[in-house]
Amino acid sequence: MWSSISFRPYRALLVLALSSALCGSGMGALAASTSPAAASPTTLSSASEIRLDAVVEAVRQATLSSQVPGAIVTLNVKAGDTVRAGQALMQIDARAAQQQVVGSNAQLEAAQVAQRVAASELERQKQLFQKQYISQAALDRAQAQWDSAQAQVQAVQAQTQVAKTQTGFFVIQAPFSGVVSDVPVTLGDMAMPGRPLLVMHDPSALRISASVPQALLGGLASRLQAVRYEVQGQSAAVQASPQVQLLPTVDASTHTAQLRIALPAGVRGVSPGMFARVWIPSDKPDPGSSHAPVFVPVRAIVQRGEMSGVYVLDAQGQARLRQVRLGPVQGPLVEVLSGVRPGEQVVTDPTRLAPQR
Numbered sequence: 001m002w003s004s005i006s007f008r009p010y011r012a013l014l015v016l017a018l019s020s021a022l023c024g025s026g027m028g029a030l031a032a033s034t035s036p037a038a039a040s041p042t043t044l045s046s047a048s049e050i051r052l053d054a055v056v057e058a059v060r061q062a063t064l065s066s067q068v069p070g071a072i073v074t075l076n077v078k079a080g081d082t083v084r085a086g087q088a089l090m091q092i093d094a095r096a097a098q099q100q101v102v103g104s105n106a107q108l109e110a111a112q113v114a115q116r117v118a119a120s121e122l123e124r125q126k127q128l129f130q131k132q133y134i135s136q137a138a139l140d141r142a143q144a145q146w147d148s149a150q151a152q153v154q155a156v157q158a159q160t161q162v163a164k165t166q167t168g169f170f171v172i173q174a175p176f177s178g179v180v181s182d183v184p185v186t187l188g189d190m191a192m193p194g195r196p197l198l199v200m201h202d203p204s205a206l207r208i209s210a211s212v213p214q215a216l217l218g219g220l221a222s223r224l225q226a227v228r229y230e231v232q233g234q235s236a237a238v239q240a241s242p243q244v245q246l247l248p249t250v251d252a253s254t255h256t257a258q259l260r261i262a263l264p265a266g267v268r269g270v271s272p273g274m275f276a277r278v279w280i281p282s283d284k285p286d287p288g289s290s291h292a293p294v295f296v297p298v299r300a301i302v303q304r305g306e307m308s309g310v311y312v313l314d315a316q317g318q319a320r321l322r323q324v325r326l327g328p329v330q331g332p333l334v335e336v337l338s339g340v341r342p343g344e345q346v347v348t349d350p351t352r353l354a355p356q357r
Contacts, residue, residue: 049228049279054210056231056263056274058201060176066092066191067169075187077198083174089198092191094170101167104160111153118142118149178202181272201272206263210278211256212246221246226281229261230328234269277328298334300348301326311347312340319347 070092077089125142128134182199191197208229212220224244243262250257259278263270301324302309308326311319324339340346347353 050282052210054276054278058272059205060202064198092170101163104163108156111156115149118146122146208261214255223281228279313345
């Protein structure tokens with residue numbers, strides 16, 4: 001009929017072990033007592049978990065910049081646009097580069113003409129050498145001139161190819177399909193190597209990233225399946241993910257390791273930068289709280305306008321309504337953040353309470 005609440009799960013009688021600091025919170029009885037004769041018991045549980053602040057981020061996110069300087073002459077996208085891989089996003093003034101291509105092509109034609117002249121001269125020298133009109137040294141000089149002309153053609157060809165390749169740097173293309181997050185430049189701005197021109201991400205692959213303190217890493221790798229998360233404002237229930245990754249390195253400056261939780265593909269209403277929470281299993285107390293999380297059935301909560309409360313059994317065995325502060329909902333259970341004291345008994349089914357005579 002009544003249930004005590006403790007940190008040992010899977011018992012019908014458990015003891016609420018909240019911080020004793022909550023005892024003096026000033027939350028007294030808010031309603032007249034009633035008889036518990038008809039209240040039904042239920043199994044409650046409490047698990048030792050640590051809550052961490054986290055952030056949503058894109059698995060693929062790129063900040064695009066130019067490899068060459070120049071003024072932006074064409075801007076084809078704006079923030080929020082969906083783009084495909086290889087699509088031209090903006091163009092930088094490439095007139096000088098195009099002139100370099102023209103000059104390289106002219107140099108290549110001149111080198112090819114010189115090569116043809118050297119080839120003809122080598123052929124004549126070979127014929128004269130066969131008739132013994134010239135010496136071996138003269139034939140060797142003709143051969144060297146042809147080799148030099150051929151090498152010059154290859155060098156100019158490489159320069160021409162470089163000039164043509166550089167003209168492609170003046171067009172900024174999307175490296176993958178995604179959404180444009182930010183365009184911090186406008187038409188006429190000067191693009192410089194390293195200056196951010198556009199930021200984009202792939203919304204089909206998102207994850208939650210949290211920093212886990214070094215003190216909480218012990219044994220966490222073997223309990224990743226128990227990690228839960230919540231994206232604030234997107235879901236009323238804390239969820240679990242089958243894809244949880246704990247990076248094997250610890251940051252030397254913050255002494256934290258990165259925990260990554262993959263979000264379901266195609267999740268709606270979630271964007272990079274959103275605030276999230278992560279709960280990790282631990283045998284250590286929550287650094288932001290002096291107690292482990294305690295859960296009660298959602299049906300035990302009584303709403304009186306904007307107030308949330310539960311019926312608590314007092315020293316005389318009467319149930320009195322007390323205000324509580326609620327946390328996240330996990331299926332049929334809800335976390336109680338404050339409003340109860342250690343060792344108190346809570347009515348788990350207040351709808352079956354019989355009024356006191």
